[in-house]
Amino acid sequence: MLNKLNKNTFLIPAIIILATLAISAGFYISLKQAQQSKQANSNIEGLFWPNPKIINEFSVLDQDGNNFGLNQMKEKWSFMFFGYSHCPDVCPITMSVMANAYKELIGESNNLQVIFASVDPNRDTIEKLFQYVRYFNPDFIGLGGDNQMMSSLTSQIGVAYYINSENKNKDYLVDHSASIFLFDPVGRMVGKISPPHTQNKIIQQFTNIKNFINEQS
Amino acid sequence: MNKVNLFLFAIFFSQMLFSSSAFTDGNVKVSISDAWVSEAPTNVSVLAGYANIHNPSNKLITLIAISSQNFSKIEIHRSVLNREIISMEKQESLEISAENTIKLSPGDFHLMLFEPNKPLRSGDTVTLNFLFSDGHIETIEAKVKRRDTEDHSHQNH
Numbered sequence: 106m107l108n109k110l111n112k113n114t115f116l117i118p119a120i121i122i123l124a125t126l127a128i129s130a131g132f133y134i135s136l137k138q139a140q141q142s143k144q145a146n147s148n149i150e151g152l153f154w155p156n157p158k159i160i161n162e163f164s165v166l167d168q169d170g171n172n173f174g175l176n177q178m179k180e181k182w183s184f185m186f187f188g189y190s191h192c193p194d195v196c197p198i199t200m201s202v203m204a205n206a207y208k209e210l211i212g213e214s215n216n217l218q219v220i221f222a223s224v225d226p227n228r229d230t231i232e233k234l235f236q237y238v239r240y241f242n243p244d245f246i247g248l249g250g251d252n253q254m255m256s257s258l259t260s261q262i263g264v265a266y267y268i269n270s271e272n273k274n275k276d277y278l279v280d281h282s283a284s285i286f287l288f289d290p291v292g293r294m295v296g297k298i299s300p301p302h303t304q305n306k307i308i309q310q311f312t313n314i315k316n317f318i319n320e321q322s
Numbered sequence: 323m324n325k326v327n328l329f330l331f332a333i334f335f336s337q338m339l340f341s342s343s344a345f346t347d348g349n350v351k352v353s354i355s356d357a358w359v360s361e362a363p364t365n366v367s368v369l370a371g372y373a374n375i376h377n378p379s380n381k382l383i384t385l386i387a388i389s390s391q392n393f394s395k396i397e398i399h400r401s402v403l404n405r406e407i408i409s410m411e412k413q414e415s416l417e418i419s420a421e422n423t424i425k426l427s428p429g430d431f432h433l434m435l436f437e438p439n440k441p442l443r444s445g446d447t448v449t450l451n452f453l454f455s456d457g458h459i460e461t462i463e464a465k466v467k468r469r470d471t472e473d474h475s476h477q478n479h
Contacts, residue, residue, distance in 0.1 A: 190363070193370035194401045194432050197362060202467045233365050243440045266406055276368075276436065280409035299406055301429060314423035 106126040140275060147312045151287070151296040154321075158294035162255040163183075163223070168235040168247035177291050181216045182315060183288040184298075187264050187281050189225035190237050197285060199302055200241040203285065207242060216290060221250040224266040224281045225256050262294060287311065289318050329366065352377050352418070354452060357464035359435065360428075361444045371396075371450065371464060372426045377418040380472030384455035385416040392448040394437040401429050410434075415455075428469070442466045 108112035160175060167173040184203060188196035200221065207219050221238050222227035223264065226249045229237070234247030249255070283300040285307065296314040298307055357373035377383045388396040398413040416431065418424045426432050433450075442448065446466040453459050 122409070190366050191368050193360070193362065193366075193368045193434055194399070194410065195429060197370075197469060198428050236365045239361045269409065278410050278412075280407055282406060283403060283408035284406050300403055300408065305402065 107261060129315050139183070149250045149296075149317055151298050151310050152296065152314050152317060153294065153296050154317070157289070157296075158262070160261055160288070160292055160294055164250075164260065165228065165248045165254045165258055166231055166250040168231060168238055168249075170231050173246070175247055178288055178292040180290050181218050182290060182311075183218050183220055184260075184311075185220045185222055185286045186284075187222050187224050187266065189279050189281070190233055190252075191225065191230050191276075192279070195300075197241075198240075199283070199285070199300075200245075202304055203307065204241040204245070205304045206311075207244070209304070209308060210311065211244075218246055220246045220248055222258060222265070224259070225279050226250055226252060228249070228275075289315075305318075351372050352379070352383055352452075352454060352460060354460055357450065357462050357465045359442065359448055359464050360388050360391045361442065361468045367437050368412055369393075369435040369438060370428070371435050373418045373426065373433075373462070373464070374423055375416075375418055375424050375452070376423040378421060380384045380420045382417055385452055386455050387420065387453040388433060389451045390435070390449055391452070392442075394439075396436070396450070397434045398431065399434045400431045403429075411454065452462050 109110065135213075160178070162175050165173050167177075184207075186199055186203065188199065190196070206279055207217065211217055221234070222263045223234060229247075229249050231247075231249055234249050238245040238247035248258070264282045266279055269278040269280050285298040285302065286294055287296040287298065295318055296310070298310045334412070338357060345433055353376045353443045355376065356408050358373070359371045362369050375385065383400070387399070390396060398416050399410045400413055402409055416424060425433065438448075444466055447463050448466065450458050451461045451473055
């Protein structure tokens, strides 16, 4: 009897401790599951999550010759595509498709901008960029400057490009990344849209990524 | 007798194969259709050209050069996408196998047209001369057009 009582005095606190542990473990597991279900959303094509790329200050010139940096990326969703005006096939295809997608998207929200950044700033002067981007849409932004300025942007984004110097004359070609990079209104690079690009693909991927990012905040 | 026949046949057959006149003078000429040049912003000095080249003959034919009074130079290029990097690969020539069609189309094989001698706008026409390995020159007119980039699947809805 005494023995039994003694046992109980140890057993009751032990049960309480075990129960508390079990409850907290249950809490922890359900919390984890909730997090995992949130992460399952990150199967969205092209989304960089949970590690969006934080972009530091950069300094380039826009098509009007004004300074363009991180501040100009704020409070807007930005599509950024890299190319050069001496690229007659893929660059204008992407720009035309992007122009069609933009026309459709801008009807729904006006916090959007489309940026064409030159990987060939030596030949793509500011004046050239102005005419180039305006041809596709008067709202489009063209970025250039000199090589050092452009690398303050391209090095951060990790855009691969190199001058294909097989022919060292003025008609050289530039191999470059063909993806469209997507930045949220805080200026973080949150995703990319891989080629080949169609109007529907751009709209769909952008909408999915935007909705996901908005849910997180 | 049989041997002579065989000999004559061999001569005839080899002429069929190797004589360029047999090819170009016959009805099996290479044909070029749907040729167009993409309109571009006015200050852009290189344009892209597209067309379908059909080889109805029973032997391979090679496109070796394109010339035009409207451009300083024309090259054959191919846009190649590899690990999301796009590059343009210059082609020295373009082979079109027997009874086959090669499509020069956006994002693939295309003509790279350098320095138009005047600004080209949608609706203009340029003349292109395609030179083939058998010495035949096919001259065609290509319309300048603005790019139509609508998804075709989208358009059909």
